[in-house]
Amino acid sequence: MPAIKKPMLKVIILGDSGVGKTSLMNQYVNKKFSASYKATIGADFLTKEVLVDDRLVTMQLWDTAGQERFQSLGVAFYRGADCCVLVYDVNNAKSFDTLDSWRDEFLIQASPRDPDSFPFVVLGNKIDVEEGKRQISQKRAMTFCQAKGGIPYFETSAKEAINVEQAFEVIARNALAQEESEEFSGDFQDPINIHLENESSGCGC
């Protein structure tokens, strides 16, 4: 069997500022948690090679800045994404409320072929914070994910490395599935018509 070219999976991480996007990515890729509180500039990506069902794939994780101003930069970053990870902070109701708009924003900017089947994953981060501060219950998040077409949902803690590995495994799997479906449908794209014959008349020599 001929070796298939190693797929590159582009994963976009979105969510309000301060919910822990960078921390999640760092925890997954570098197995590190930094307590420093740093706002991300623009966007940044890390890559990681993972085995998905015995296939080696490269995950390109795009970490975005949650700042409003950077949202308009989305188009460039979102294009060609295979999976979109929506992160919110379980202790911050507002960050959960905006998930929907982040999702819409992504669908508009990235304009995937089939918006309904495009894989999203929702992560409720910071579950290590004491229970009393929690504002979004697991049930409420699950209901939201169900309503949006059964989005997989994980409760994570980048700090304590809870569920991070599992979540990204699902992300990788979904991204791979998406990538393959894109490749498949890609064969039917219209070839670019160069119109060589018509234009040849323009040359006088």
Next chain:
Amino acid sequence: MTTKDTAKDAFQRLRTRVEPRLANLQDRIAPLSQQLQQQLPNLTRSGPVGVQAGVHSIPLPPSRNSREGRRSVEEQRPGSAGSITRSKEGGNEKRVSAGDSKSGGDGAGDNTGDTDGKRDKTDRAPLLPLRPITRATALSWSPSLHTLASKILFRSGQCPISRGPLLILNAAAFPDATDIDYNLLLPYVLANLPSDAELEGAEGYSVVMFAGGGSAAVGSGGSVAGRPSWAWTLQAYHLLGRAVRKKIRRLWVVHEKAWVRVLFEMMAGVVSGKFRKKVVHVATLSDLAKQLTIQHLLIPPSAYIHNRKLEPAIILPTFPPPPVFGRPPFPTPRFGDPHPLPDVLTDATAYLRTPASLSTEGLFRIPASQTYLDILRDAYDRRQAVRWEDWGPHSAAAVIKLYYRLLPVPIIPTEFYEQLPDGSSEEEDRRRAWRLLKETLPVESRVLLLRHLIPLLALVAEKEEVNKMSAGNLAVCVAGGLVRGEDVRRDAEAGEGVRRLVELAVREVEELRPRLPLRREVEGGEGMKRKPGPVPAAASVDPVVRVKKEDTDPAKEVEKAEDAARRPSLPVSPSPVVVISQSQPAPPPPPPPAPVVVQQDQIPPSPTTTASVSPGTMSRRPSLQPPRHPPQLKRKTSVPALPVTIAPDPNHPGTFVRPQLRRVASANLEVKKREERRGSFPGVETLRPVGLRRGSAASGGGLGSLPERGDGEGSVGGGANGAVEKGIRRVRSAGVRELSLLYEERARSIKALETMKKP
């Protein structure tokens, strides 16, 4: 007619009027009688009639006496600055010395003993023994309940009909009945009403009730279940003073709900037919705007949110003013200050500067609710007064960011992208940054950056350990909004340079200070506020800018100022920017005063520290964070104040040194630097010397200036005036604590009386 008869009557009339709804009402009324039954045994058991240490005795019947009692509280106020008068019903009075009540927690227990010692023996009214005031009950003044109550009922300027106070009753703020004991809450709510004494002189007062909202509130709003019980409502009514009952001129009910309608039917039954005529039902805020100037109302968020469901926008009957957002920042140069900071910036900044706001984690990073942001933007475009405590620090930060982002000419226009710090070397970066900030950028940009954004961010960055926002972090979060060219990609690239610029400026804000382009050395408002002694008339009255043109380099200036600061005899601002130096022609005449507000937390924890707390500072305390009781006393007495005077500046004849507090003890450089930075912050109430002066008068006079709160101007402006309002409210809360105990007792006594009369 006794109160009991009234109540009974009310029920009878209600029965005929709202028969269909009554069935469901009945089970709500039932708990009242049950409660009374339960209390009866307690009351009879609670000891012999008479006065004994630790027993609070309340004379009955309460109706007349208590009103007088309450009035006497009010009357005492003007003279009792710094002390709280507790008036016993029926004329028993006692004074709690400032020292006693200041000690807060443990002071209350002693107060009771005090009371008995000074009890007026002429009291002839029959006494009903009530539950002894134990330490626990006396301490039960709860800041959280107070905060809650101030969201339910609060003042908002002047009644357009009577010129008396205008109150807002926000139904959405009623907490869930399962969370909060409404009986405990009642006195706190009632305490926000105008007193009989205040109403005596006035023609009356009005109330705007926002009945809608609640569950829809974003963040901490009310809840669906949140509504008072009927028993509670009735009880509340019975506790109202005569003037409060009679002098209501108009009650606007906005966003009516079914239960509110029922409530009013019921109230109309209890009160009179006349009451019904005073109630005006209004569907939306636009409709309300036809009846009164809603721009002066401190409309709570829940009401806005509810209103958005009913109408797409609030339409004013008058021609709308030009919007604030997306307009040039300084459209109309005014006399005295060519560059007044826009109100939206000063208001939001005043709120952000409170210690509680500054310690919010992720300030300027965490986004605000988009709904809030939209509402606030509309509100400022409409020139609406805003009570920032209702909206939270993240909203304030977001509004500031939004304002900058929407400026017609971005702060850093495209043509300056090349001049931004490029990160090649630190010196080069600094050179480029300083050049931009001091010389090349458009004057509007420089004014906004140097007088507002940079100092504000510096203030935030100073609390980095708490709010986690370092200069670098803040720069990342803010930089994006300062560039807005045609090409997004170019902007993004320039963003890096802007980030460096902002970070550098925030970090080294002190270095920028001597060159802050716009400053004024004498502030009427601030100076007045701070100074207990006589003021040179020129300094206090004349708000006109004094400019000193001279060609000195900033370093010299600093030296001079530091020199002046070192003089022990002269209390001088440690800030080097005492005198304006306008060595360059570019920036237009100096700005309004940069008020130096000494924040409590800025006083270093040295035991030898001396500082007087300016009233302005107190008034800017966050009201979301409930004041320790009694708030102002504690601060005032904790550190003795140095006398501060406005003195002519020895270095510059004809100018005055901004008075500021000097710490007696060692001025180590670090601390001084910090102080300077804070002192330099020119953000806010600069444009409102009047408001500041009012604030000083109010706080200085203690409770004496309370009636002034009815004054529309004071409450309209938000910002400094809002802060003054807050300050007064807070001063009041100290008295309220005493008062609320009385109310509580009185409520019980009425109940007890009714129950005893029953059989």
